[in-house]
Amino acid sequence: MAAVSGGRRSGPAAGVRFFCTAGRGLEPFLMREVRSRLAATQVEYISGKVFFTTCSDLNMLKKLKSAERLFLLIKKQLPFNVSSVSKGKILNEMQRLTNDDPESWLNAISIWKNLLELDAKKVKLSQKNANPLKRKVGENAIIAKKLKTEQMQEIQENKECQLEKQIEEETLEQGNFTTKRDKSQEELQNDVTEAVDTHNQNNLTFRVSCRCSGAIAKTFTAQEVGRVIGIALMKQFGWKADLRNPDLEIFIHLSDIYSVVGIPVFRVPLASRAYIKTAGLRSTIAWAMASLAEIKAGAVVLDPMCGLGTILLEAAKEWPDVYYVGADVSDSQLLGACDNLKAAGLKDKIELLKVSVIGRTNRICWWIKCEEKNKDD
Amino acid sequence: MKLLTHNLLSLPVQAMGARGFALCLQATEVRINPVESNPDFVAGMIPKVEWAVLLEDSDTLHLFKVPKKPIQGHEHKENFLRNVHHVLLEVDVLEDTLQCPESGFLFPISRGIPKMLLSDEVT
Numbered sequence: 001m002a003a004v005s006g007g008r009r010s011g012p013a014a015g016v017r018f019f020c021t022a023g024r025g026l027e028p029f030l031m032r033e034v035r036s037r038l039a040a041t042q043v044e045y046i047s048g049k050v051f052f053t054t055c056s057d058l059n060m061l062k063k064l065k066s067a068e069r070l071f072l073l074i075k076k077q078l079p080f081n082v083s084s085v086s087k088g089k090i091l092n093e094m095q096r097l098t099n100d101d102p103e104s105w106l107n108a109i110s111i112w113k114n115l116l117e118l119d120a121k122k123v124k125l126s127q128k129n130a131n132p133l134k135r136k137v138g139e140n141a142i143i144a145k146k147l148k149t150e151q152m153q154e155i156q157e158n159k160e161c162q163l164e165k166q167i168e169e170e171t172l173e174q175g176n177f178t179t180k181r182d183k184s185q186e187e188l189q190n191d192v193t194e195a196v197d198t199h200n201q202n203n204l205t206f207r208v209s210c211r212c213s214g215a216i217a218k219t220f221t222a223q224e225v226g227r228v229i230g231i232a233l234m235k236q237f238g239w240k241a242d243l244r245n246p247d248l249e250i251f252i253h254l255s256d257i258y259s260v261v262g263i264p265v266f267r268v269p270l271a272s273r274a275y276i277k278t279a280g281l282r283s284t285i286a287w288a289m290a291s292l293a294e295i296k297a298g299a300v301v302l303d304p305m306c307g308l309g310t311i312l313l314e315a316a317k318e319w320p321d322v323y324y325v326g327a328d329v330s331d332s333q334l335l336g337a338c339d340n341l342k343a344a345g346l347k348d349k350i351e352l353l354k355v356s357v358i359g360r361t362n363r364i365c366w367w368i369k370c371e372e373k374n375k376d377d
Numbered sequence: 378m379k380l381l382t383h384n385l386l387s388l389p390v391q392a393m394g395a396r397g398f399a400l401c402l403q404a405t406e407v408r409i410n411p412v413e414s415n416p417d418f419v420a421g422m423i424p425k426v427e428w429a430v431l432l433e434d435s436d437t438l439h440l441f442k443v444p445k446k447p448i449q450g451h452e453h454k455e456n457f458l459r460n461v462h463h464v465l466l467e468v469d470v471l472e473d474t475l476q477c478p479e480s481g482f483l484f485p486i487s488r489g490i491p492k493m494l495l496s497d498e499v500t
Contacts, residue, residue: 297417297418297421298417298418298421298422300385300425321415321417321418323381323418323422325382325385329494334490338488338490347410348410348412348413348466351378351379351382352489352490353378353382353490353491353493354490354491354492354493354494355493355494356493356494356495
């Protein structure tokens with residue numbers, strides 16, 4: 001359950017409960033990562049998801065490397081029993097997900113808003129302080145675009161949060177929610193004061209994404225469940241559904257082991273990296289492999305079959321004070337790797353060679369004498 | 378290809394003793410790229426580097442005069458570290474040929490990537 005009162009704007013709420021999806025086999029890496037990066041507590045792993053509690057803000061959460069997606073936890077409970085019960089009864093039970101304990105939902109949503117608000121403030125601050133000369137043009141364009149879309153949404157939430165200070169959380173009014181997404185950033189920032197005066201913008205638009213697996217998937221389709229929960233939410237909180245561009249996305253996963261409800265924290269999965277132009281290996285796995293090498297500062301690291309350089313990219317981002325060398329036998333892969341390095345701004349950190357790791361062994365063998373040198377010192 | 382990479386490549390030949398020979402550099406196209414300075418990293422690399430090769434590279438490419446031996450207590454000599462940093466990390470050999478002193482075999486460097494294949498196998 002999402003813990004602790006929301007509404008405090010001074011800092012992130014203490015001990016917020018999250019969960020991450022992770023690829024099969026990466027869960028131990030993710031558990032280690034949340035403990036070391038986020039000082040997470042109450043870390044649990046259940047079949048493809050890692051649950052944890054942390055006080056970290058969005059900036060730190062964004063840095064998770066072995067997770068697929070990050071969600072704020074609303075509810076985690078025992079799975080629905082589908083064996084001998086009628087379909088209607090099960091649907092009733094599903095509605096109880098939303099109706100039994102509306103406080104936990106509203107709690108989670110206010111925590112979510114606080115997180116985004118804090119992040120929006122930091123983004124504005126960092127934009128003022130950013131040295132434009134340091135950034136490369138390509139990176140700048142990507143970052144600028146992302147910031148703009150995130151900011152547009154965060155400023156939206158910011159505006160709503162201001163309003164909720166005026167109106168008690170329990171009384172959510174019906175009203176027309178005029179979407180102002182087309183307005184420019186400057187206009188939105190000035191709008192905050194204007195919005196405080198108008199009292200009718202308290203509705204969130206939302207969308208339900210549902211996944212069913214195991215026994216329940218045989219009885220229900222994801223759409224059915226999504227629809228039932230969606231309607232229950234509309235009745236309970238008065239939100240409006242928007243399938244294309246909602247403010248709030250609700251994620252539900254019903255399986256044989258649990259029923260989990262959460263809010264995705266970022267629009268883009270953590271696994272898609274801004275600094276990788278063309279991924280070869282999946283970024284999460286590449287990072288996990290690099291972490292197994294126990295790379296220390298001052299080391300020389302070789303990837304003898306680097307392909308597009310994904311492992312080296314992940315490693316260079318995490319352990320920067322290291323000399324990286326990538327080798328591959330294929331020209332096209334090396335070309336792609338070169339491209340990737342340029343796009344990530346890592347041309348200085350990662351060298352490339354064309355080498356074959358198999359082939360005739362004769363008197364001429366080429367080695368990179370990394371460790372041998374170490375032994376002689 | 379940075380000169381640090383050139384230095385790390387070597388030919389271990391049993392009869393020749395522990396270190397073997399380095400490749401002969403005949404620079405054709407070279408570019409100087411500024412690289413953010415990291416003195417600790419450079420100081421850490423100096424023990425790993427084959428100094429003779431560094432001297433030779435520095436000579437061939439007409440770079441800074443590198444001292445015949447690494448300075449004792451080099452961790453604290455700013456100028457020295459900056460020079461070594463420049464030679465090892467800021468010089469990028471773009472087009473060249475590396476020659477194995479043993480066999481005379483030639484390995485091309487094109488677009489900064491040395492091709493260390495013995496035959497035109499997989500490309």
